[in-house]
Amino acid sequence: MKTQFLNTDAAFALRVKQLQDKLYDQMETAMAQFGLKIPSKTSGIVQLLFSEGPRSKADIARELDYSHQLAAQRLSWLLKHGMVEMQADAADKRRQFAVLTQAGRHEAETLQRFLPKLSDAYASLFAEMNLDLNAVIESANSALISIPITERSDFAEPQHAVTSDADA
Numbered sequence: 001m002k003t004q005f006l007n008t009d010a011a012f013a014l015r016v017k018q019l020q021d022k023l024y025d026q027m028e029t030a031m032a033q034f035g036l037k038i039p040s041k042t043s044g045i046v047q048l049l050f051s052e053g054p055r056s057k058a059d060i061a062r063e064l065d066y067s068h069q070l071a072a073q074r075l076s077w078l079l080k081h082g083m084v085e086m087q088a089d090a091a092d093k094r095r096q097f098a099v100l101t102q103a104g105r106h107e108a109e110t111l112q113r114f115l116p117k118l119s120d121a122y123a124s125l126f127a128e129m130n131l132d133l134n135a136v137i138e139s140a141n142s143a144l145i146s147i148p149i150t151e152r153s154d155f156a157e158p159q160h161a162v163t164s165d166a167d168a
């Protein structure tokens with residue numbers, strides 16, 4: 001049973017987060033059934049490195065619209081499990097690039113066979129809903145970039161007069 005708050009527009013971000021968690025959980029299960037070893041939350045990095053080549057942590061964060069900390073956390077799992085290695089830039093030894101290892105390339109190749117099936121599953125969901133959720137999400141994202149939440153309502157706390165016992 002949902003609380004009254006969950007039925008309000010004010011709980012929209014919470015419901016989006018719950019949907020995101022459900023999608024990642026179900027994607028995790030589907031990926032494991034398909035034989036993938038990487039967590040679903042690292043698939044964006046694996047796909048980026050596979051399709052675009054080596055990237056720095058900053059590049060990954062920028063291209064996937066992740067915080068630097070989130071990119072580092074997800075890369076850490078890939079490094080720990082031998083899917084990615086860091087290589088120094090020949091021109092600037094301080095700069096390092098994430099590169100798929102042989103095991104990482106194998107996962108990425110398996111991911112390429114998985115992604116069309118995932119697209120089919122999402123297409124089935126969108127058809128059931130009679131809604132192109134990708135288009136709706138892109139539209140919402142663009143709208144929030146154009147006019148942020150903070151400009152869509154007056155969030156200034158109203159000033160309340162403070163009364164003392166003497167005033168009462």
